[in-house]
Amino acid sequence: MSGCCGSTVAPTPAELQPRAQIAPLDTPQGVQLPDGLPVAVIGAGPVGLAAAAHLAERGLDFLVLEAGDRVAASVARWGHVRVFSPWRYDIDAAARRLLEADGWSAPDLAWLPTGAELIEDYLAPLAKLFGDKVRLGAKVTAISRLGYDRVRTAGRAAAPFLVRLADGQELRVRAVIDASGTYTSPNVLGASGLPAHGEVRFxxxxxxxxxxxxxxxxxxxxxxxxxxxxxxxxxxxxxxxxxxxxxxxxxxxxxxxxxxxxxxxxxxxxxxxxxxxxxxxxxxxxxxxxxxxxxxxxxxxxxxxxxxxxxxxxxxxxxxxxxxxxxxxxxxYRPDHTIASELRLDLDPILGSTRQLAPLIDPNTHSCGTVPAHGVDELTHPEPGYYAVGVKSYGRAPTFLMATGYEQVRSIVAALADDWEAARDVQLDLPETGVCSSSLAEAQERRVGLATGISGGLLASPLPLVSTPAAASGGCCG
Missing domain, CATH: 3.50.50.60 (FAD/NAD(P)-binding domain)
Incomplete structure (x- = not known):
């Protein structure tokens, strides 16, 4: 996750030409997904649990499948890192409504939490609200359509998704929101995108x-x-x-x-x-x-x-x-689309995001603060009902921010609920709008020492910041 925010240069027509030649996908509106089945959310991190919150608010059945043995297992791996976005930007709106209805009190909204604090004070209480709908140790190894490989077309959209787990169990679901992230698929050390000679051996x-x-x-x-x-x-x-x-x-x-x-x-x-x-x-x-x-x-x-x-x-x-x-x-990091190899994905050949999203997030022309609001339309693949969200949706672009992921899943869940007006009313307030003031960081420095950061910093991306010795209780991404 290399740095995300920098100077912004408007893309030239030549830069956009390769993608502009690709006709946009048909809108998913009107596609009838299978009824009577839950929505599978892969990953119990911040964006995955935000998706669950929006599904719960709209009364849609769901299952959250977390590969780790705890909620937000990848976040826990950078729990020592302090994010450089304060709590007020780290909490999804639907999640907050559900938590407050259960008696939860938000942390100090000006505080810069660590990864450990994100879990303890927000993600774990949120997951607890969903009970056994959050399944730990449920590693997804493959996704397909029941009875359909990638080639078969007739009747495909009406077939349930088949989600296979590492223990051999298979689940039938109506849609898949893949928030599995990229933390377990880092880029190689070699400078040309290939492993350096000897990298594996050492x-x-x-x-x-x-x-x-x-x-x-x-x-x-x-x-x-x-x-x-x-x-x-x-x-x-x-x-x-x-x-x-x-x-x-x-x-x-x-x-x-x-x-x-x-x-x-x-x-x-x-x-x-x-x-x-x-x-x-x-x-x-x-x-x-x-x-x-x-x-x-x-x-x-x-x-x-x-x-x-x-x-x-x-x-x-x-x-x-x-x-x-x-x-x-x-x-x-880079996305790993292996589990969806039997689905029909339309991936940008450069970034590995959807083809429609790629020009909006391209780090050659955008910083994290200039990415336009986007939602279900930009995240739709030729496989109706499958959506990669969060940092995985950005492919290799390092311009992702957590708030972006929250808006993605809000839009997608609205579409799954057939509320297309809400689904397409996408809005996003990003870093370069000046959402933070210097007094916030100064106050934190007096209390725990200055936070250090990592890319994606503004609205809490999954990229971490290391905490100083005085703040060793946790900390990651900004």
Missing amino acids: GDLVDHALPDVLGIDRDRYEGRHVLVVGAGHSAATTLLALAELEGTPITWAIRAGGASHSYGGGEADALPARGALGTRLRADVESGRITLLTGFYTHRLRHTADGIEVISRDPSGHEQAITVDRIVSATG
Whole structure:
């Protein structure tokens, strides 16, 4: 999950041409999905549980299938990270209504929660409202149409979805909202989208984004030379945590010729905690605490007597190398559509999102604050009733924000309830509208120390921010 927000450049006609040649999909309105069956929601994270809340409000039956052994299992993996969006932007509207009707009181809305706090104070109480409709340890391995492979057409839309679980159980459902995320499918370390030579062999010495450097993972890093690869907020978060460890050499490798984009907007950032992240990172680089390598294209890993030699080969063939003890690969994530391989998906060839959504989220032309509101129409595949939502819906684009996911599922559930007026009334208030004030971050700094962040920061994306030692009770994404 590389950094999400930056300068915005309007797309040119040439840039949009490849996608503009594709005719838009027919509207799903009027397609009759099977009745009398629940809607399957895959993933009990923030967006999946928001979908459940909207389904519950509209009286639609549902099941939430969570692969982990606890609610929001992926969030728990970055529970030590503090988000850079305050609570007021982290809570879905339908979820809040249901919780408050049950006597729940919202946390301090100006507080920047950690991942652990998101679960304890919001997601776990929300899931509890749904009782046995939330099934833990229910890993989805495949989705199809009952009696239909991907080729058969006649009568397809009227056939129930068949959801197969890892234990062999099969469920029949009327629609699928896939909020399974991308946290378990990180990008590779290699700079060309392919694994670096030796990457798999040295896997035990390569960690993916946001290890708990100041907590349970401390012994793996303290006193060792660590290489962090990546230019986004997750890389920055890890770098700042490593800088807290005495006697721990740190090298930061990026493909770009400079780190100005990673430093972000500083004091001008609409999210003060996110801006402070870049400011602190710049200070550590300029002081020499962190060694910055630019133009670094990871190509090969090789074992030496002194550690792992990491060799860069740039597009011109120029090589540079560094020898380290451990590597943190903070190179982002990609969607895994394997479970839907028997469904008819229309994926953008570049991003892996729906073809209609791709021009709206393309990181080459958009920041997280300029993504237009979108809903069921942009998320519809040729397979009526299947929707990938949340960060998975964005494919490889790092411009996702949690609030975007909340609006996605609100629109989709309205469509499933045949309320097309509500489904198409999509609205979104994003970062560059100035939703945050500097006083918010200053107040938090006085209470727990300054939050550091990761990409997707504004309205709580699943990308995390590492907490400072004073805030070690949890923390992730902004």
